[in-house]
Amino acid sequence: MKTMLRNKFKLGFFPTPLQPLKQLSKRYPDYSLFIKRDDHTGLASGGNKTRKLEYLIQEAIDNDCNAVITAGAQQSNHCRQTVAACAVAGLECHLMLGGTKPEVYDGNLLLSHLLGATIHFAGENRKGEDIDALKSELELNGKKCFIIPYGGSNITGALGYVNAVKELKDQLIEQNINIDYIFFASSSGGTQAGLTLGMDLFDLNTALIPINIDKAETYGIPTEEYILKLLIRGKEVLNIKRDYQLKDIKFIRDYDKAGYGIMTDNERSAILKLAGTEGIILDPVYTGRAFYGMLDYLENDKIKAGSNVLFWHTGGLPAIFHYADKF
Secondary structure, eight states, X not given: OHHHXXXXXOOSOSSOOEEEOHHHHHHSTTSEEEEEEGGGSOSTTOOTHHHHHHHHHHHHHHTTOOEEEEEEOTTOHHHHHHHHHHHHHTOEEEEEESBOOOXXXXXXXXXXXXXXXXXXXXXXXXXXXTHHHHHHHHHHTTOOEEEOOGGGOSHHHHHHHHHHHHHHHHHHHHHTOOOSEEEEEESSSHHHHHHHHHHHHTTOOOEEEEEEOOOSOBTTBOHHHHHHHHHHHHXXXXXXXXXXXXXXXXXXXXXXXXXXXXXXXXXXXXXXXXXXXXXXXXXXXXXXXXXHHHHHHHHTTOSOTTOEEEEEEOOOGGGGGGGGXXX
């Protein structure tokens, strides 16, 4: 198990900071608030996918691949970080992005272009539905392809957040802090699966509160079911002595009504509040929605008073420039 967690390609700056939200805690005096800054992982402006990509890129190298294919929306943080990781590792990178080619690239799409991606626009298929056809085409031209799933969410990618739990636990011990709740954005399921496995592997007794971002299914099944598949596989490879069941998977769907990538007044207010009180920027798609969810929990006493609450910032800064007209 320890050997498995060490087998990774170094891409990020770790550990990422763990810090108190001092000004915001004054506004919510019943709670002590903290933030884990995975917006500072360091790869092409950072984000949570860097942790996953350390394991995924190593797997591509171990399999002697020279081209990587992945998919996402045009403002995908995962795709931007994947291209950057491929640049560091010397691998060719192909992106299958939803929609049609815009006249002007901005936000994550601009960065993906600058980082050297070969970009394929796939219309309504933003989750990699066309990857197999592209893979066959590239292989006819002598490429050996490695497919990274949507969001980097398979058991290999999830190892990044198994390892992140150990990092967090070490920081909590060093700073003499106990955390009662961890709020974070959950979409394709890999981060949530990794955190869950890590909590059990490293014996960190903290309640996870994942805020769902995307109403769409993951690989044709409800995301909770996909997370369960990852947990069952993770239990096997990490030798975790626990039986995972669907009823045990927490997945908060109260804030996703607008749909994926649609910024509402909720996300806008959350972004402005954290920026104005702590000087920290959220993104409009993932962390803005998740942070709004956490604030709603605090304001409506949905968690126990006196708790220590952590928000795990999963990055996404470049996307905010695509939504500039919303502010």
